[in-house]
Amino acid sequence: MEAKIKNTPARLAITQLFENTDSPIDIEQIIAFLRSKKLKTNKVTVYRIVDFLYKNEIINRLEFGEGKFRYEVKKEDxxxxxxxxxxxxxxxxxxxxxxxxxxxxxxxxxxxxxxxxxxxxxxxxxx
Amino acid sequence: MEAKIKNTPARLAITQLFENTDSPIDIEQIIAFLRSKKLKTNKVTVYRIVDFLYKNEIINRLEFGEGKFRYEVKKEDxxxxxxxxxxxxxxxxxxxxxxxxxxxxxxxxxxxxxxxxxxxxxxxxxx
DNA sequence: TAATTATATGCAACTTAGTTGCATTTGTCA
DNA sequence: TGACAAATGCAACTAAGTTGCATATAATTA
Known part of the structure; x- marks a missing residue:
């Protein structure tokens, strides 16, 4: 049986963001979005949620030579x-x-x- | 007229390393090589030499999803x-x-x- | 609807990769 | 063998990401 996920405000907001965003975003942009939604989620939490989505193959992790990762929802190759x-x-x-x-x-x-x-x-x- | 490059021990060793290495290496490996040659070059210097080689298009910069860069001598596509x-x-x-x-x-x-x-x-x- | 509890979060402190300013050293060339 | 630009070292810094641990909360169940 799988771990049950809790629908916390941060997770819901981040999922929503990925669903509505077309280009690959970084952690900073996610935090900015959360702030705009009045959520002052800690960056550690953001990293953990993104990590979860990545490990569960909901999002892809990309590198554009910037020295940091970007993420986008998985879609067709x-x-x-x-x-x-x-x-x-x-x-x-x-x-x-x-x-x-x-x-x-x-x-x-x-x-x-x-x-x-x-x-x-x-x-x-x-x- | 171009900037004249000084053939310092660190630069010579790093150039030699790139010429004799086939797979992409990271800064840590370069420092290890220098140590093995009894050169205790500061990491800042290593970054600067690699940067120079990269900007002068002698080496390529790569990312393999590790959260750091790797370098290799430029060769055919x-x-x-x-x-x-x-x-x-x-x-x-x-x-x-x-x-x-x-x-x-x-x-x-x-x-x-x-x-x-x-x-x-x-x-x-x-x- | 209150208690329970696994899951999630926040905080502080840490790691790793890479950078900057500035004083000192060292190749090179005249 | 000076002179001087180029290179280096040091210390302190930034930015991205991580860890341990105590606390909070969503979801289940009595």
């Missing part, structure tokens, strides 16, 4: 276009990686997950 | 197979990403760089 100028993150759907993974399997490596991100300039920031 | 069990890192050559980047360009995003890593189990660790 996709990758990110990260603008180095304005930090906008766009999604791109997966097309090729499956094939790639088959080639790798032939070499004897068992792929469990992958990460693919593109860095550059979005439409606006090229002007 | 390739990706990594990271074993979650024994931390061995294998290289795979790039096949598809160029095509992918062309598709992305059509959408108006200007790709400057990308990162692609696969996580899973190497041959040995599957037994």
């Amino acid at each position: 996709h990758h990110h276009l990260v603008c180095s100028n304005c930090d906008v993150v766009e999604d791109v759907s997966d097309v090729f990686i499956d094939k790639f993974e088959k080639d790798i399997a032939k070499k004897g490596f068992l792929v469990k997950s992958h990460s693919l991100e593109f860095f550059g300039l979005c439409k606006n920031c090229q002007l | 390739h990706h990594h197979l990271v074993c979650s069990n024994c931390d061995v890192v294998e290289d795979v050559s790039d096949v598809f990403i160029d095509k992918f980047e062309k598709d992305i360009a059509k959408k108006g995003f200007l790709v400057k760089s990308h990162s692609l890593e696969f996580f899973g189990l190497c041959k040995n660790c599957q037994l």
Whole structure:
């Protein structure tokens, strides 16, 4: 039998945030959101809730070379276009990686997950 | 005229290390190497040398979801197979990403760089 | 609806990765 | 062998994330 989860205000708010947010967010942004909802949740609690969601495969953990993690709700296999100028993150759907993974399997490596991100300039920031 | 670089013992040793190392290493490993060479270089200096090599595009900076950076000498476009069990890192050559980047360009995003890593189990660790 | 209790939280203190300012040292080149 | 820019060391700092432990609270059940 699974551990039963308690629907605390912090957990409900964070779940709601992830459901309504499209781009990958960091702990700081989560705390800011909680503050805006008048919840003064301790950062330790935030880390623990995020950790729980991550370990239960509800959210994904990403790194964009910033020296910290970002999180987003798990969705269909996709990758990110990260603008180095304005930090906008766009999604791109997966097309090729499956094939790639088959080639790798032939070499004897068992792929469990992958990460693919593109860095550059979005439409606006090229002007 | 470019800044003239001084060939200090630390810089020479670190350059040598990168030239002789195949898999991506972190700051801790660099310091361990320096110690093994009887150099008790301060960590600040190590960070500064690595930073210099990175900014001068001699080495690449990578993230494998560990909450820290790893570095390797720049070489032909390739990706990594990271074993979650024994931390061995294998290289795979790039096949598809160029095509992918062309598709992305059509959408108006200007790709400057990308990162692609696969996580899973190497041959040995599957037994 | 009150007692029970596992689950969740807050706090303070800690760790690890990386950074900054400033005084001192050291390669290099003339 | 000076002179001086470049590099280093030190100490103190920041930022991200973690741990132990005491307290609080959501949810169950009597």
